[in-house]
Amino acid sequence: MKPLKSLLFVCFMLLAVPAHAAKITVAAAADLKFAMDEIVTAFKSANPDEGIDVIYGSSGKFQTQIRQGAPYDLYFSADIGFPRELAKQGFASSEVRPYALGRIVLWSASLDAAQMTMASLADPKISRIAIANPKHAPYGKRAEEALRASGLWEKLEPKLVYGENIAHTAQFVQTGNAQVGIIALSLAVNPELASRGGYWLIPDTLHEPLEQGYIITKRAEGNALAKRFADYMGSKLARAVMVKYGFVLPGENAGK
């Protein structure tokens, strides 16, 4: 039964986890996708023995999952409100630390959004505007606030379509199904999106600050690697990456 034997062997190989290497899992908001990838790569090249898995998704979903015992060691939320609530309920092993301020932009794949302002959205040529679902996505909430503050909400609401998260919203725009979207600056500066159309930074006076924060979860209490990675986020190198991807760091001004 040679095939069976080799199959068993493969199974063992798959199950065999190198016992010595430490490994953590990071849950990160979707807007961090590009910045976090680069930071993790840099961290790994400095610490080749350490394993870091990053899962990107909706901040709200992560909060629910952590409360239900999800195996995340660090939680980077797009809205600092979520980790604060978790900390209050005892799911955190660190204090809640702000790591960035998010900014929102108008972005289009077919029009030159760099020439736009909020008022341009009323143009009848624009039939669909994509924003993240304000009901649960932090960027969506800020988009709604900006539209309301500009006095455009009532007028534009029929044109709005709602993405499940900020990446999904960008997808609506990228495929041309919505002419314009309000998305995270961090996504708009990524080369793949930046190569098409342009973006216009929405003034942060039009919305509440999009304060982003993280915690080390209760599960990772005393986990040295988790602690080290959290510290690494405050390093000069990591901060430079964050700025590069359009995040405003706590205590600094918009670097745009």
Place this chain on the structure above:
Amino acid sequence: MLLSGSDMQAIWLTVKLASIVTVILLLVGTPIAWWLVRTGSWWKGPIGAVVALPLVLPPSVLGFYMLLAMGPDGPVGHLTRALGVGPLPFTFWGLVIASVFYSLPFMVQPLQNAFEAIGDRPLEVAATLGASPLDAFFSVVLPLARPGFLTAVIMTFTHTVGEFGVVLMIGGNLPGITRVVSVQIYDHVEALEYGQAHRLAAVMLIFAFLVLLALYAWRPDAKKG
């Protein structure tokens, strides 16, 4: 009131969507299933595989391709523009079309099985009794395949009700237009509105259970047929 207005709106929308999709698929899926069973054509394999694709593809893949295809630069988008009906994403009819593709195997496969089980003989008998092929289809095949049709209709309807990924991808979450029950539940959960999520989810659960119960309760009859 246990369910909010927007919940009721989502339920009504879901029922409307599933009903329309089921009717369309009944009209479209029946000839496809019949052709797949009767044909000796080389195309049988490829077409059969395409019909079955939604069974194995994640809805996100399907939804993504539909978003591209129906978008202004996609082939379907070009077609709809040429026909003057406008883009399909974020519209109810876009959802209907996507769901027709997504639920196609759930209509075609039970029918295919039912037609296959009937075999050639009843058609030959009908022909020797003077029935044209079309006549034989309506007077012999349809009545004999009734259990298959019942299964196919129920499967299609419930599968469309349970659809989530594709709707999310191309629907744009518009209340009354594309926000169906599954998306509404998801929104409740995402917004941490667990109570409302629970109530709506319970409605879905009971619905699904009753439908499947009916399906299995009917089955013994079908065997006798």
Place this chain on the structure above:
Amino acid sequence: METIKARFHVDWPGFSLDVDCVLPDRGVTALFGHSGSGKTTLLRCIAGLERARQGFLSFKGEIWQDDTTWRPTHKRPLGYVFQEASLFPHLTALGNLRYGIRRATTEHRVSLDQAVDLLGIGHLLDRKADRLSGGERQRVAIARALAVSPRLLLMDEPLAALDLKRKQEILPYLERLHDELKIPVLYVSHSPDEVARLADHLVAMEDGRIVASGPLVETLARIDLPIRLGEDIGVVLDVVVGERDKTWHLARMDFQGGSLWTRDMGAAAGSRMRVRVLARDVSLTRQLQTQTSIQNLVPARVSAIADDEHPGLALVRIRVGASVLIARLAKRAVAALELSPGQEVWAQVKTVALLE
């Protein structure tokens, strides 16, 4: 008049059919052969259920198939009885009958009542197929085929799927069909007994080809039939019941050129019947034997001798007046008696099977 002309060439992997024949347009024509001989395929080609790429078919002058014509099955005025009854399970027996009647395009020669009476299914009409026995189902199927008033009735081994008892139940109905309906019937069978009872005309097939064709009595009386019949070799005689012997419960069957005594089965004197005399039941003597238990001794003349399929046996064709019998004898006996064509002999017939 012979007016069903059929020519078909079919080439499938492992099977070919190559026939060119003219079939009579009246009476029952048996398409007879072993399984795989192509008889069912020929029947299906005639019905249009199978489409031979090269083929020609005309029925009483109407072209049903040639190089440019193809009349689909549902436009051919025929009735077809399949081996399995194949009733529509969603309809009652009556619903099955009406299905064809409603679609019939030919003039009404067989009424629903007539078909029902002929097959004796009046009490079964409101039952569905699954509430009928195998024999009842097949009777309904035959009535269904008749009720469309076909101009040609095709039957594909209608009794083969039934056990002996059911066969006996249906055969009388088929015989009535034969007697009462004036439409040509093509009857596929591999049973010599059924053929002997029902057919007027015999088409013998082997390996997709027709190897013999002609009136039943004549064809069965040939000893050079290139088809293996084994124990079933024998002739059929059309007889009239003559004298009935009440003392010994015997009846005399008169045929052209002689008579045979059989057990009296109750048929009235003067009635016409068909009897079957198997070759294995006929023996020959040079002189009239008187000290024998065999009751039927008829003077005959040897007309031909041929080899049987078994190397030790021979088939001897003898004339009894205008009729023919076949005797199957050991070759050693043929040699010992020095039998040769033209010779006068006595035929001893042990058993005569009444067929009607």
